[in-house]
Amino acid sequence: MKKTNTIRNRIWVLLFYVVLIGFWQLIYYLGANVFGWWKPYAFPNPQGVAYSFVGLMEEGKLVIAILYSFKRCLMGFAISVVIGVILGMFISFFPKAGNAVKPLISGIQSLPSVCWVPFAILWFGLKESSILFVVVMGSICSVIVAIDSSFKSVPPMYIKVARTLGADNVSLYRYVLLPAILPMVVSGLRQAWSFAWRALMSAEVMAATIGLGFSLQSGRDMADINQVGMVMIVIILLGIAVDKFVFSTIENKLLRKRGMLV
Template sequence: MNMRKIIERILFYLILLLIWEVIYKLNVEYFGIWKVYSFPSPIDVYKTLVSLVSDSTLGIAVLVSLKRVIMGYGISIAIGLILGLFIVKFKYIDENLTPLILGVQTLPSICWLPFAILWYGLNESSIIFVIVIGSVFSIAISVESSIKNINPIYIRAARTLGAKGWKIYSDVILPASLPGIVSGLKQGWSFAWRALMAGEMLSTTTGLGQILMMGRDLADISQVMAVMLVIIVLGLIVEKFIFGKVEKSVRHRWGMVSEN
């Protein structure tokens, strides 16, 4: 990214902040349309962020939440990949299990919280369970759809050249389906974050969700907004430096973008 684009992006966000502040001034301070506890100003959000950072509350919460989501997401990837491969491999499982998975995937993560609490109690295991159940099915579905959408000529060519059994999967099917699988993993990551927030908001343990709930209980909308911004920034960082690089590498590998 050249300097001009950096400046343009900074100006864009500064304009957004200015619009935010103007909306706050007009609707909260001047006309009194909204209550002060219902809409925060960017200055108050900044002060809250500084306060949360200065006493290490935010740093500890971010580390704890990242640890949970990485553990849960890692388990989801392992289970989702295996489940997706089984669905593709066995027609009986595909015909009977796929509709059920699609139906279960529509359930919000918060629906699984009663089961998590009853089975594991209010602890780390219950939060990990909610994260896994919230993202595993989207990953499985992405694996299944990515493999099914491969150009059949690749498989026929591999079989003509003598590839059989697992060699077709390892050398042809999985590499060819990687672009779709990576997109599915990105979606699974977003589902994992949503599930994490649902789990932490009903738990008394440290985490971003717990800070979010404290802000709600104290009617501190600035704290709520501050945590939301932190979650957005974390998501952008992961997208930029992890999924973005992996996706770019895969696209280059398959000639989907130029090297320039």
């Protein structure tokens, strides 16, 4: 029963995207060839996007671009996690300092990461490190906020029980607080990853010579709107894939074990 339902759901989802692509092709055709709303080269179409995909795949450029982007995103994300976890713990240890710093952190979090690009280029030049800088600045604040708020969400009872069972500070953190915050931390990291991915694209458009963001930019430079559209779709699909297959999987596993997810 359940299985047939999921298969049916998948068929519906597939059908939706087939119709969506058909609709896109139709709009393109009507706009470019019937009503003349736009020039054929100014609007991507499914067929052109597919050709562009095959072309870049054959040249091997797309795979290299994806690998480069992934590598940068991972590195930036890793740096963010390491520094962010330390800062997040610092903030929850010292609430007074934390309260002073928190508005600044949420301010920076809402700042579009492209704003960091001029600084990055000025400070690091057109190098990998400037891209990493932008990625870190774009994602670190959500790590800090996630760590801090996950400590706050631990039920006081967990701590009381541990204390009356004789836990010292080290045991309290190792056996109670860290496992307790884990699901929230994972969902925070999930958000941080998506921020890192977005920041990376801004940085690559401005300052890279290889990578998905650069492919986007070079598509624009060559007035190849289909390449731009194709790269956009690749960026979206990769974002979804990481979210679903990495973060969602870990999160669900943790929650299921705790009975917080049926």
